[in-house]
Amino acid sequence: MTTRIGIEVSIAVADAVQLCNADVVAAYPITPQTHIVEHLAELVANGELDAEYIPVESEHSAMSACLGSAATGARTFTATSSQGLVLMDEVLFVASGMRLPIVMAVANRALSSPLSIWGDHSDVMSVRDTGWIQIFVENGQQAVDNTICAFRIAEDNRVLLPTMIHLDGFNLTHVIEPIIMPEESEVAKFLPPNKFPLPLNPDKPVAMGSFAAPGIFIEAKWAQEQNMKASKKVIMEVWNEFYKAFGRQYLPVEKYKSDGAKVLILTMGSFSETASVAVDELIDEGKDVGQVRLRLWRPFPFDEFRQAVKDADVLVVLDRAVSVGGPAGPVASEVKSALYNLAKKPKVVSFIAGLGGRDITVKGFKDIITKGIEIARTGSKNEYEIYGVRE
Amino acid sequence: MVTLNDYASTVPIAWCPGCGNFGILQAVKKALVALNLEPQRVLFVSGIGQAPKLPHYTRGNLFNGLHGRTLPAATGAKIANHDLTVIGIDGDGGAYGEGVGHLLAASRRNIDMTYLVHNNQVYGLTKGQASPTSDTGFITKTTPNGAGLPLNPLMLALASDISFLARGFAGDIEHLSGLIQAGIQHRGFALIDILQPCVSFNHTNTFAWYKERVYKVESEGYNHADKAAALIKAQEWGERIPIGIIYRQERPVFEEQLPQLKAMPLVKQPIDPMRIGALLDEF
Numbered sequence: 227m228t229t230r231i232g233i234e235v236s237i238a239v240a241d242a243v244q245l246c247n248a249d250v251v252a253a254y255p256i257t258p259q260t261h262i263v264e265h266l267a268e269l270v271a272n273g274e275l276d277a278e279y280i281p282v283e284s285e286h287s288a289m290s291a292c293l294g295s296a297a298t299g300a301r302t303f304t305a306t307s308s309q310g311l312v313l314m315d316e317v318l319f320v321a322s323g324m325r326l327p328i329v330m331a332v333a334n335r336a337l338s339s340p341l342s343i344w345g346d347h348s349d350v351m352s353v354r355d356t357g358w359i360q361i362f363v364e365n366g367q368q369a370v371d372n373t374i375c376a377f378r379i380a381e382d383n384r385v386l387l388p389t390m391i392h393l394d395g396f397n398l399t400h401v402i403e404p405i406i407m408p409e410e411s412e413v414a415k416f417l418p419p420n421k422f423p424l425p426l427n428p429d430k431p432v433a434m435g436s437f438a439a440p441g442i443f444i445e446a447k448w449a450q451e452q453n454m455k456a457s458k459k460v461i462m463e464v465w466n467e468f469y470k471a472f473g474r475q476y477l478p479v480e481k482y483k484s485d486g487a488k489v490l491i492l493t494m495g496s497f498s499e500t501a502s503v504a505v506d507e508l509i510d511e512g513k514d515v516g517q518v519r520l521r522l523w524r525p526f527p528f529d530e531f532r533q534a535v536k537d538a539d540v541l542v543v544l545d546r547a548v549s550v551g552g553p554a555g556p557v558a559s560e561v562k563s564a565l566y567n568l569a570k571k572p573k574v575v576s577f578i579a580g581l582g583g584r585d586i587t588v589k590g591f592k593d594i595i596t597k598g599i600e601i602a603r604t605g606s607k608n609e610y611e612i613y614g615v616r617e
Numbered sequence: 618m619v620t621l622n623d624y625a626s627t628v629p630i631a632w633c634p635g636c637g638n639f640g641i642l643q644a645v646k647k648a649l650v651a652l653n654l655e656p657q658r659v660l661f662v663s664g665i666g667q668a669p670k671l672p673h674y675t676r677g678n679l680f681n682g683l684h685g686r687t688l689p690a691a692t693g694a695k696i697a698n699h700d701l702t703v704i705g706i707d708g709d710g711g712a713y714g715e716g717v718g719h720l721l722a723a724s725r726r727n728i729d730m731t732y733l734v735h736n737n738q739v740y741g742l743t744k745g746q747a748s749p750t751s752d753t754g755f756i757t758k759t760t761p762n763g764a765g766l767p768l769n770p771l772m773l774a775l776a777s778d779i780s781f782l783a784r785g786f787a788g789d790i791e792h793l794s795g796l797i798q799a800g801i802q803h804r805g806f807a808l809i810d811i812l813q814p815c816v817s818f819n820h821t822n823t824f825a826w827y828k829e830r831v832y833k834v835e836s837e838g839y840n841h842a843d844k845a846a847a848l849i850k851a852q853e854w855g856e857r858i859p860i861g862i863i864y865r866q867e868r869p870v871f872e873e874q875l876p877q878l879k880a881m882p883l884v885k886q887p888i889d890p891m892r893i894g895a896l897l898d899e900f
Contacts, residue, residue: 253759255740255743255746255759256743257742257743260743260744260746263759264746264758264759267758267759267760267761268758268761270761271761271762272761279759281746281747281759281760283714283715283717283749284685284714284715309665309683309684338683339682341665341681
């Protein structure tokens with residue numbers, strides 16, 4: 227079935243969760259995520275999704291309920307945004323430490339204060355180190371496809387790590403896009419049943435979350451880290467299987483007209499598409515530019531990333547979050563670390579823009595790339611540039 | 618003399634036309650004027666929701682923090698400066714859902730402040746999901762089969778030995794304003810649960826629904842000093858819904874119980890670096 231239908235991206239994500247036949251959804255409303263879980267509540271109530279829907283009293287409780295649910299071996303989903311995500315923070319660490327394959331859609335939104343319901347990536351960056359697999363999507367189709375892939379990745383017994391799908395709040399969640407919804411039978415073929423190896427079961431008692439004395443704690447973290455690293459192979463395997471089944475390909479690092487380009491811009495999320503248009507226009511104007519998009523944020527795809535940028539002279543990095551007083555935007559900092567020990571590497575220029583719902587237009591991206599080239603040539607007294615501030 | 622004009626704001630109001638919040642806003646302003654309190658003496662603390670926008674639409678000091686976390690911020694402000702008249706404002710989501718633990722702590726400690734909870738039995742800001750006080754069977758987008766058992770905030774407050782408990786109705790501004798005045802004048806933690814029609818998302822508990830049911834406890838010779846009677850009164854819901862002061866007692870407020878705060882607010886106490894210096898010298 228390759229018919230595209232016009233559908234709100236939030237609704238499509240909920241429909242994707244239905245196609246995956248999730249068993250438990252626990253969530254709390256927060257703008258701009260609410261439509262996803264409202265639609266899931268509706269699907270459950272209509273009997274279209276055979277699942278338990280738990281309307282909890284806070285996001286902390288939502289993720290806690292997900293822990294319990296996933297621990298019994300149930301296929302578990304939730305969605306949140308911004309303050310909700312940071313309220314979950316301590317529970318997120320438990321989910322990954324206990325190796326519970328929860329899938330969560332995050333409608334990326336700025337953090338207070340000042341209060342903003344609009345999009346940026348400050349919520350993502352605040353949960354960077356929680357031990358979750360994190361995947362960015364750029365449009366509605368990618369959100370649907372990667373929600374389906376996320377269950378297969380998370381639940382793979384070689385992985386068993388919770389997985390976040392990051393989709394930009396409003397720019398994606400609230401827009402109607404033409405999306406191909408996979409058939410239920412196709413998804414059933416692609417996504418095997420969840421076989422959690424050690425579920426809570428009265429017949430076979432297990433203990434979860436036991437205390438770890440100094441003699442064992444670091445080993446537990448080492449095991450988690452090994453698994454996160456190894457998960458990249460499975461993620462790529464799943465994406466490859468998805469490509470074979472559905473014809474749409476996903477890669478840890480995706481390139482756009484970047485081969486041989488001397489100047490590259492690195493982006494994540496829905497603004498990537500605007501940046502691509504800017505790259506096209508700059509090429510038409512005779513500039514030697516290309517684009518690299520980071521799809522897989524955790525585990526960080528070091529090899530693919532280094533390979534994608536190795537021949538460039540300048541790498542302009544767009545961050546939609548600020549690490550106040552830090553060395554660069556959070557993504558640029560990681561990119562610099564990834565490149566530091568290489569003999570040949572591009573100069574990295576860090577730009578922060580698009581905070582709290584501020585748009586970056588095609589002209590804005592062209593401006594950022596042009597300024598980035600200039601800064602790479604002349605240097606700057608700033609560690610990073612904040613673009614578009616009205617002074 | 619303080620007048621209503623002193624509490625007038627030019628910020629455009631973003632509530633739906635006909636929202637119960639308008640009545641509550643008017644009642645708050647009237648209470649502050651009746652008590653002759655100047656706006657600069659008042660601190661409004663609020664969280665996230667439709668109700669917490671109220672301070673934007675009047676004048677006074679404002680601390681607008683996180684969803685459900687009004688009371689911890691208000692507690693800090695009151696402890697540091699108990700000369701302030703502190704008014705906390707939340708909806709039923711922030712007060713009885715995400716922030717319910719803070720409600721019990723503030724009530725138990727008897728922080729000298731007034732907490733107004735605009736209780737419309739639904740989440741308004743996020744566009745109509747069930748709240749902790751939604752009636753059983755209430756259908757929303759997150760509860761298509763109907764909400765479960767509602768929380769009874771009055772019973773909860775009584776269990777935390779609250780010192781002032783009242784319920785008002787947004788549709789009776791004069792009466793509500795009187796309750797707010799009494800709450801502000803009360804020494805200790807005052808919770809005023811306010812029945813608030815939501816014209817957009819709650820078509821069950823409407824203005825008419827409340828109006829048919831509410832009655833004033835004071836008109837029936839009710840004794841609000843009797844906790845056993847209050848426990849019975851707090852459970853009335855359905856055909857008849859009591860409004861008025863449900864329970865009131867005198868017990869020491871938080872700042873009276875701490876020797877450091879008893880004499881004067883922290884902000885008025887001098888900082889004496891010499892004494893700290895002497896202490897540091899010991900090491």
